[in-house]
Amino acid sequence: MTQAASQTTPHPALQPQGRYRGARVAVVRGGPSAERAVSLQSGERVAAALSSQGYDVVDLDWQGAEHDLWRSLREAGTDVVFLALHGTYGEDGCVQGLLECARLPYTGSSVLASALAMDKAAARRVFDQEAIASPRWCVHRGPADVARMGLPLVVKPSHEGSSVGISIVTDPSQLEAAVALAGRQHGSILLEEYVRGREIQVAVLDGHVLGDVEIRPAAGFYDYAAKYERSDTQYHVPAALSVAERQLVWGLARRAHRALGCAGITRTDLILSDSGRAVCLEVDTLPGLTERSLVPMIAAASGLPFAALCERILDTAALKA
Numbered sequence: 001m002t003q004a005a006s007q008t009t010p011h012p013a014l015q016p017q018g019r020y021r022g023a024r025v026a027v028v029r030g031g032p033s034a035e036r037a038v039s040l041q042s043g044e045r046v047a048a049a050l051s052s053q054g055y056d057v058v059d060l061d062w063q064g065a066e067h068d069l070w071r072s073l074r075e076a077g078t079d080v081v082f083l084a085l086h087g088t089y090g091e092d093g094c095v096q097g098l099l100e101c102a103r104l105p106y107t108g109s110s111v112l113a114s115a116l117a118m119d120k121a122a123a124r125r126v127f128d129q130e131a132i133a134s135p136r137w138c139v140h141r142g143p144a145d146v147a148r149m150g151l152p153l154v155v156k157p158s159h160e161g162s163s164v165g166i167s168i169v170t171d172p173s174q175l176e177a178a179v180a181l182a183g184r185q186h187g188s189i190l191l192e193e194y195v196r197g198r199e200i201q202v203a204v205l206d207g208h209v210l211g212d213v214e215i216r217p218a219a220g221f222y223d224y225a226a227k228y229e230r231s232d233t234q235y236h237v238p239a240a241l242s243v244a245e246r247q248l249v250w251g252l253a254r255r256a257h258r259a260l261g262c263a264g265i266t267r268t269d270l271i272l273s274d275s276g277r278a279v280c281l282e283v284d285t286l287p288g289l290t291e292r293s294l295v296p297m298i299a300a301a302s303g304l305p306f307a308a309l310c311e312r313i314l315d316t317a318a319l320k321a
Contacts, residue, residue: 013208014304016311023079024056025314028095032064033087034164034185042289043084049307050082050314062090069095070102080317081106082310083286088159091286092118100321107313109285110320113261117285120158120190123260127280130259132252134280135193135271140182145191146175152194155179159187168194197273200239202253203287203298205265206316209250211298214239235294237301241272248278256280264316267295 027050029043030036040061047059058076062069062085073081081104085091091108093115099106108114116122127134138145140155155178157165165185167178182189199217203210218232241249253268260283267287272278287295289310299309 019315026058026078027082029084030061031085031090035087039086049310105317107317109262137192140189154192157182157185195271197271200270204257211302213237
């Protein structure tokens with residue numbers, strides 16, 4: 001990772017306020033999705049960080065349907081929930097709905113915003129309506145959709161994160177396998193215009209842009225292996241952007257965050273082409289907080305250490321219904 005010199009003090013709006021000091025904080029991690037392993041790592045780091053700051057933390061590994069999460073939260077005497085879940089059931093509004101019914105404030109976005117952001121097709125419809133630039137796309141229903149989109153294109157499941165089930169198709173012979181891979185995951189299958197360019201990620205915290213990072217995978221695109229398994233992915237924090245480019249990608253991320261109605265911390269994935277075109281791919285409403293995750297990198301470069309970042313995210317916990 002290459003990183004510019006950190007600011008000594010982050011923006012005042014990003015400083016922790018200690019809103020939930022003295023409360024019993026349940027860090028919920030794990031879950032039954034394809035991203036369970038990443039969620040376990042995120043939650044473990046968060047629980048340790050909040051404990052180091054003097055918070056009363058309960059670490060809950062939610063196993064899925066056979067594990068009564070509401071009962072565990074109640075028995076733990078929970079006052080507030082830090083959601084470190086990723087993927088289906090944890091990031092799509094399901095757990096958020098449970099917490100609203102239980103009247104337990106929680107980090108992250110509302111039921112509706114979580115569901116919209118997790119459903120890539122629904123999010124793209126919002127982007128289209130709000131004139132937020134994104135690649136051309138359609139839901140895959142048959143060969144006519146592929147013919148209309150043309151190659152190269154991106155094939156992805158509409159309800160997964162961490163690049164699970166995504167393929168870049170450059171030749172017709174690759175299409176059947178790509179559709180089959182995406183079809184094994186949750187949601188409909190999306191076909192998306194392949195936009196060649198730099199992979200830029202922008203973090204927004206409580207409505208304020210925290211910073212950005214450029215990812216340079218050693219091979220292919222920023223897939224699951226590049227994120228969590230390979231050691232040769234390069235991260236440039238902050239990204240080497242001109243003033244105009246930074247204004248463009250920050251503006252897109254801020255508008256996407258607001259258009260979906262997001263709260264707390266989000267990370268927006270964008271592509272910046274050589275021609276200067278920037279497109280928004282998606283918004284992650286519960287971004288990873290592992291040692292290799294992007295939001296902690298961005299925060300550190302902005303002068304916000306990991307423990308302070310976790311405390312500041314906890315400050316945003318609320319009921320949204």
